[in-house]
Amino acid sequence: MWSGETAEDPRLVVLPNGAGIAYADEILGDRDSRGVLWDRATVNPGQGAPRFAKIHVHRQRRAMRKLLCQVCAGPADRNDDGTLWLIPDRTREWSGWPEGMAVAEPPVCLPCAYLATRVCPALRAEGHLVIRAREHPIHGVDGTHYREGPHTPVPVTSGPVAFDDPAVRWVLASKLVRTLHDCTVITDL
C-alpha cells in the first residue's frame, strides 16, 4: 500500500436469519461472484510513500487470482516443478509443511525471489523459504471473522476460511487464499 491509500472503515450490519454481515450502504461491487463481502480501500498507487508491509486489498486479490509476482506484479515464475512462492517457514509447527498449506501471499517471479532472499534481512530473520508448488487451487479468503453483537457485528478473530465453509458469510475478506500442493522446497535458487 501507499500512505496516500487508506483502508476505509464503513459501517457493518448483521443480515437477518443468520445470513452473515453486510455493509450498511452496500453496493454491487462490495461482493465477489461467490457472494463474499470484501474490505474497501481507496486506490491511489504512487501517492505518498510506499508501505511495504501492507498489501493493498485489490492488488493482492488480482495478483493471487492471476498468479502475478507479489513484488513487481509481473508474471510469477513457473517451471516443471510448479509456481514459485516465497513463504514463512512453518516446518517446526507441522509435519509435511508446506503441503496443503493455505497462503495469502501471492507467488513471486525469479528476479524478485532472488533479490528478496539475498538483500532483505527481515525475510531471513523471519525464516522465509522458497518453494515451488505444482497445484495451488483457490481455496477461500483471509479476513476478519465477525459474530452477531447487540447493535453491530463484533470482530472475533482473523484467518483463512474456505469458500465452501458457511462461516465465510461472517468474514470481511481482505485477501484471496490458495492452498499449495505437490510442493518442492528450493534450497539453491
Ligand SMILES: [Zn+2]
Ligand atoms: Zn517480481
